Amino acid sequence: MIFTDPLFLFAFLPISLIAFYMIAYFFGKNYALAVLFISSVVFYIPYGIASAILLILALVVNFSVAAAITIIGDDNKNRRKIYLAGQAYNIISLCYFKYKIITLLFGPSAGIMVDIAGIAIPAGISFYTFQGAAFLADAYAREKNVAQFLGGLGSTKSICSAFGRYGAFVSFFPQLIIGPITYLSEFNPQIQSKRFLRLNPIDLAVGLSFISIGMFKKVVIADNLAPTVDIVFGAAHVGAEIHPLQAWIGALAYMGQLYFDFSGYSDMALGLARMFGLRYPINFFSPFKANGIIDYYRRWHMTLTRVIARFLYTPLSVAGTRYSMFNRLAPVPAHLLSLWLPMLINFQIIGLWHGALWTFCVFGLMHGFWYALETEVRATKWYKAVKKTASPIILGFIERAVFFLPLLLSLAMFRSESVSGGFHLFSQMFGTAIDARSLFNMREPVVMLTVAFSIIYLCPNSVEIMRRYRPAIMTYENKSYGPAFLRGLWRPGWVQASYISILVIASLYYVSRQPPFLYQGF
């Protein structure tokens, strides 16, 4: 099911909410969490029985390994082996089911990505695998939440209820398909709290508001930018001549589409979880307001950034730094080993995480070089002197201006149907094909783009609007930008209810079209 499906919104959600709060009232926490787990599996079944079996298998394997390494003492040598076997399962199943097509190594059918059994990539596999892997790492490090969360594992009943809790944590439907990738240290304290399971009207109000805002972003803004994007990128793929203005509109429209698609999803995920009384980590915080690529990755898909930084970049960088310091390498090779190489690998993995396509490879390279370069520039004495003397407003404006074009081009490459199509689009954007045949009527896309980019740059984001109600767990501290007079605060009331109703009505008008979320494919 997808969040904008009326069946989900008007049948699945109310039924699971009522079941959750009723079971919680009569039978308590373990049964309520089991309801979340079961409803999440029901939510997942439309993605395919084979995928659902794989999900359950991943849960069983990870839970068993986590339970084993929690029970076994540190002095037992098998503890590390069991842990590594669990992580090997995660890595292998991810590589096999998501990238088995890699055997055809970026062949022409790579875009279809169908596995040998003929099923598509299991939905959400990278998200639940990462969440399970992070849980295992926490269990191995004996993070204090893990033992409390699993509880005593002495009887069959206690094992079953621990598995129910674990299943709810990893597969909870608001975050199962597209994240946010959540740590147990964020989830466990909430379910241990006395407030958990109590039906609180403000949770429903905040949750429904988030769902409404998110749905509007997705079905009204993102989906209305999609046709223009499809036309321009389709034309670029076949090498057609494109009027520079229309090429720019196409690239900008994709920027807007991706932004509102993912932002809309993230809002809906926060809202859905909140209706069950749970807060999730924030995944998306006005990324286009960033002042550079470093800031961008603290605002865009933040829970992926932190999980990749934790498991990939930092270990690589530590290894590179250790090697270069122990061997007293000269500054340049030392820097290559401790910064550039880990950074390039990090972004190559982020790129390929979206799928095995050359366009994602090029995107990863672009962002890897850019991130490393920006790190170097910000570390120079020259930049630090400029930062000390220049006006922060002017410097911020210049940084954002410098940031915009590479971001636009890299996202255009990300969307392109082929690398050559991407470069062709760049050539048309900076080209002179002013006599090219018009691909589409520009009035509507220009209006949509104006609306979209005004919201992006001028309005507070939904977490800021809702900040009175602590809508999300902050993954990174981010500065808030935009005109102060637009930073309204949401609170329950008739005026706010009318705004939300307008969003809902507009969304329902468009909802019948139902294109899937872009991140669903990653």
Next chain:
Amino acid sequence: MSEHQAILDKVTEIIRDLFDEYDGPVTMETTANDVAQWDSLSHVRLMVMIEMELGVHFGTSEMQSFKNLGDLVRAAAKQSG
């Protein structure tokens, strides 16, 4: 306690050398936020320099878990003690 102080003294020396623009106090409560030059990149460098100086070894997740210098000093003391 004196062992902690001895470790902190050595760490202070490394911090003065690595973060040469910082001249504020270095205490058990000092965090990365107090020192402008102390970013994620220099954090790794600092950790490895401390490892080499004190002959200890930190895991990567341990390096990221230190909330202030006090945590680091205590972890180092635990290993050398």
